[in-house]
Amino acid sequence: MSATASPGLAPGHDPYHLGGSRDGRGDSAATGRGAGGPAPKRIVVAYGFWIFILSDIVMFAAFFAAYGVLVGGTADGPKPQELFDLTHVALETGLLLLSSFTCGVATLALTARRMALFQAMMAVTFVLGAGFLALELKEFADLIARGAEPSRSAFLSSFFTLVGCHGLHVGIGLLWLLTMMAQVLTKGFRDDILRRTACFALFWHALDIVWVGVFSVVYLLGVIA
């Protein structure tokens, strides 16, 4: 059953006409791609999580599309340029991008097996993420106080949904972050914990990428228009 023990395969058995068969047993040297056997667990987990993130980004794409369709549907209510405060948004962006940096440092600390640094950096990431969320909630509260609530117009519905969906992801990310801090603390640098923390880091960075989209499409374009 090993690679060498395959005697007597029908010579030139090549039912799909893939060519090759140079060694005369249909076991061509050119096996095509992906003949290396199952990938290691670390690769499989990260790969699967990437696929999940891509699906999440498709979901955001649907919300972006809805925003693009409905941004003009203001129903005589407030328009984007009357609502958005770029200083506020710049502060939010700063917090989130910085939290991605600290999250990256935490990953490095994990690789270096430095518990204290890891915990500290994750804590900073949490504070920055929570700060971002607080600013976003404040923006929402201000808008609603000014009568720009989501039920006012289709534009505002799609705005609150798109930005709120990102915020919801950050909130869930924070919950996950705390869980990972506790896990690393109690379980140590175990393989499965390391894989899981890598997934968390992927998730957190992906939220940054989505936020860059939100910042450009919603806020920047909104103010320019």
Added chain:
Amino acid sequence: MLGKLTLDAIPLSQPIPLIAAAVVGLVLLGVIAWTVIAGHFPYLWREWITSVDHKRIGVMYCILALVMLIRGFSDAILMRSHMLFAYKAPGYLPPEHYDQIFSAHGVVMIFFGAMPFMIGLMNFAVPLQLGVRDVAFPTLNSVSFWLTASGALLVNVSLVVGEFARTGWWPAPPLSEATYSPGVGVDYYIWAIQISGIGTLLSGVNLVTTILKVRAPGMSYLRMPMFCWTALASNLLIVAAFPILTATLAMLALDRYLGFHFFTDSQGGNSMMFMNLFWAWGHPEVYILALPAYGVFSEVISTFSGKPLFAYRSMVMATMAIFILSFMVWLHHFFTMGPGGDVNGVFAITSMIIAVPTGVKIFDWLFTMYGGRIRFHTSMLWSLGFMLTFVVGGATGVLLAIPPADFVLHNSMFLVAHFHNVMVSAVLFGAFAGYAYWFPKAFGFRLDEWWGKVAFWFGISGFVVVFGAFYILGLLGMTRRMQHYDVADWRPWILIAGFGVVLMLVGVVAQVVQLVVSIRRRESLRDETGDPWDGRALEWATASPPPVFNFAAMPQVHGEEAYWTIKAAAREQLSLRNEPDYAPIEMPINNPTGVVCAFFATLIGFAMIWHIWWLAVLGFLGAFATFVVFAWRDKAEYEIPASEVQRINRANRTTRLEALQGVGRRRAA
């Protein structure tokens, strides 16, 4: 405390749903009571409910699908029999109930009949065909299954508590908005589909990762069996399309719950955006269902023709072409929206182009059979029935893809006939073919052939009669979803469709009888070697049913048709491969994360439907706690000792060797 939920939610005044629900409830309670009293519950809990084995989960998916197919079929019987009495008369189902039935029929058939069946077959067969021990994420697999079951449960709860949507199987706004559908029907739809949709998405992630990253050594992409290719395309579509559905239904939920204006057609909202978003998922969904079925047909036709699949590479190309094109045709579901001749023209052309790769597949199957020694096993009959009838469905699809024709036929019974023609013949026939084909692999004994053939002939004749009549009704001008009618020209065709349903019913009964008969006669139907059909892919290289670890040693793949190559060598030399060096195998431990998580998801869904906010919060906390508990486990795998692996494998080798010696004796004689 209980939100909108009061005793009025139970339809005491309507005998039909109440009796139906009572019967279903009694059967369910009876089954549960029987398992508990007979002491089977601990076994079920240990070996099935908490199982993370891809084969068991695949089987449970298929059982769920079979039950739900019967539920959906009983809706169909209600509709067809109602129409018999609805000529110049109100029929026996009041409009508000009739509307729920056609909505539930579509939802149940697509989401809880066809989807679980296809996912179940993929779950069961793909890891075996790839020569590996399990999918990439076994516990996630269990979560996926139980979330799907949770969605199915919610749809069925709507029979008794409250009502189901009256909007059709896609909840088109503004009809589905709170203004026009104030009841809980649409909410049942939204939460059932959201919960099962998450399950489907996770299962897509799981299978994509499995196929791309977890294959036996030597199993390069162009050595994968065709079913794995179609499963890959189907699951890539799930990953790319289901999030759109999730987002769309989330928008509809926000409209309904918090007064947002996505689809309201007021305050700037746009109901046609729903159509665009929904069908951007909905058309890929057609191929999510059809592609795995194409894979089943490829396996079955190749096996029962005794030949390698003809033009394998063109089949791979066609599969991946369908995968791409399926995202470029969604607008043909609403040419009548009026986006203009140019836009309609583009989508008409893409819709016609997508028929080309499907045509390539048909020719490949035909040439696979050409010159082969064809054995007419039930699964082969379903495949042949598919090829004959599907060509008609494909042709009417190309017809409907012509916008001027579509303007006439849109929302007519012709359309209903078309999509049933393609969905039933591709997906359902594919499911039945896969069921008959892999049943012995799953349970160790074959299905009874005679009853299988009865099921096939009645099933396909009923299908042709019903939907043949539908085509004609459409051309006579009948629109879909009519609750009563008074056109004399339609009457004979409605009667014929009613007769067709009787034929289908006989087919369904035969299918059930086949299962019962096969279980009772299982000793004589036993599959001793694990290769009952003279198969060509790796799933036939192991015992039936396969041991939990699938393969005693991971197969080394040399060349295409991995198992055929091994078998040809064995037949030539009249001896098996050398025994592998047995090593202990680590397998994931069963755990109840999936079922517990789905329990909380059901709570969340039910609470959201009835506006019981505290229960929704509780459900969310419960689900989170479940994941934390799972994440805290210290031991994820257990070890099967080498001696046990050896014992199991030797038993199978013995029967295979006997079979091989039989071949030798026949050759000598």
